[in-house]
Amino acid sequence: xxxxxxxxxxxxxxxxxxxxxxxxxxxxxxxxxxxxxxxxxxxxxxxxxxxxxxxxxxxxxxxxxxxxxxxxxxxxxxxxxxxxxxxxxxxxxxxxxxxxxxxxx
Numbered sequence: 001x002x003x004x005x006x007x008x009x010x011x012x013x014x015x016x017x018x019x020x021x022x023x024x025x026x027x028x029x030x031x032x033x034x035x036x037x038x039x040x041x042x043x044x045x046x047x048x049x050x051x052x053x054x055x056x057x058x059x060x061x062x063x064x065x066x067x068x069x070x071x072x073x074x075x076x077x078x079x080x081x082x083x084x085x086x087x088x089x090x091x092x093x094x095x096x097x098x099x100x101x102x103x104x105x
Contacts, residue, residue: 008049009042017042028095041065 006014017038024034046060076084 006049010050013042013046013049028091028098030098 009017017035020038020041021031021034024037025031029037041064044064045062047058050057079087
């Protein structure tokens with residue numbers, strides 16, 4: 001099986017990776033980087049593709065998802081409204097700049 005082949009993954013793992021990838025892309029991460037991060041998250045949480053056979057399954061750990069959500073929430077809660085607003089403006093400008101660069105390429 002060549003590297004990058006996703007045939008060993010379950011449908012649920014594929015859906016999960018797609019959903020994670022969309023979340024990253026919404027936040028301005030490039031498509032390839034978002035896909036790489038999504039599959040890394042799936043691999044970390046479920047131990048990679050599922051193999052057939054009785055007793056070979058392992059519980060999924062959702063620690064990385066939980067950590068990401070808690071980190072984001074805590075960061076936003078500890079900043080003032082002005083800081084959050086400034087950050088949002090900066091992010092919007094970056095996304096606009098990146099979109100313009102992608103159109104040129």
